[in-house]
Amino acid sequence: MxxxxxxxxxxxxxxxxxxxxxxxxxxxxxxxxxxxxxxxxxxxxxxxxxxxxxxxxxxxxxxxxxxxxxxxxxxxxxxxxxxxxxxxxxxxxxxxxxxxxxxxxxxxxxxxxxxxxxxxxxxxxxxxVLPAKLFDPTKKPDWQPEKLRITGEWKGKEEIQVRHSDLDLYNHVNNTSYIRWVENFLADLGIFPTQLSINYLAESLAGEIVELSFYDAENEKFLEGTVGSKSVFIAKVD
The missing domain is CATH 3.10.129.10 (Hotdog Thioesterase)
Structure with missing residues (x-):
């Protein structure tokens, strides 16, 4: 086709x-x-x-x-x-x-x-490395995923231990596992987003404790995942 x-x-x-x-x-x-x-x-x-x-x-x-x-x-x-x-x-x-x-x-x-x-x-x-016809450095899209910055009031947190089923081929947490954590956290609050933005900032590994922190900025909600002092992801939903 x-x-x-x-x-x-x-x-x-x-x-x-x-x-x-x-x-x-x-x-x-x-x-x-x-x-x-x-x-x-x-x-x-x-x-x-x-x-x-x-x-x-x-x-x-x-x-x-x-x-x-x-x-x-x-x-x-x-x-x-x-x-x-x-x-x-x-x-x-x-x-x-x-x-x-x-x-x-x-x-x-x-x-x-x-x-x-x-x-x-x-x-x-x-x-x-990449085929120029697909990833031409002289071209870039008008729509680019934004760099997220947290705003709003801190409203709560949850701790998640990284399990084997969260991991990808490289033994890091799979990018979709973070989305699952976000989706489950928000569902407990009765929030079912239709738009999601997420920045992946650092790797997290099996056995680590990821702390999810929730921030409410009225029409936008943010979740940040941290391991100790290290931020591993930030997500925003509308």
């Missing part, structure tokens, strides 16, 4: 029973899981995915913004699109779009990524 809006890769998924809330609608966490999955599939199809591990390089998600216009239901078939959206300085950008079966846009997302040497953790310039 011809892909819309200059997207470069697409796959269809069916929303499973394990991906939905009690209301039968897909969770933000499960949607983020699918975004991560299609990003890897696209990267692997172009030899800039898991094969980078052979040269001691790794992708690190730095920032992500998701806007959901309608949550898909259990059993719905949805189509995800993704594509590179240029690069600026050390960031490579990737955009996502989600369609229902009638080609109605259900969600959009934009992400910024860093390419690291897996041994030294030094950041690599993306144009030195």
């Amino acid at each position: 011809n892909l819309p809006e200059d997207f470069q890769f697409s796959r269809e998924f069916e929303v499973g029973s394990f991906q939905v809330h009690p209301n039968g609608r897909i969770s933000l966490t499960s949607l983020a899981d699918l975004l991560q999955e299609i990003a890897w599939r696209h990267a692997d199809s172009g030899d800039f995915g898991r094969n980078l591990l052979d040269t001691q390089q790794m992708w690190v998600l730095s920032r992500l913004e998701i806007s959901v216009f309608e949550f898909a239901k259990w059993g719905d078939k949805i189509r995800l699109f993704t594509g590179g959206r240029g690069a600026e300085k050390l960031f490579a950008f990737r955009e996502f779009m989600v369609w229902d079966q009638d080609q109605k846009v259900l969600a959009r997302a934009m992400s910024s990524w860093l390419l690291l040497n897996s041994e030294t953790k030094r950041i690599q310039r993306p144009e030195q």
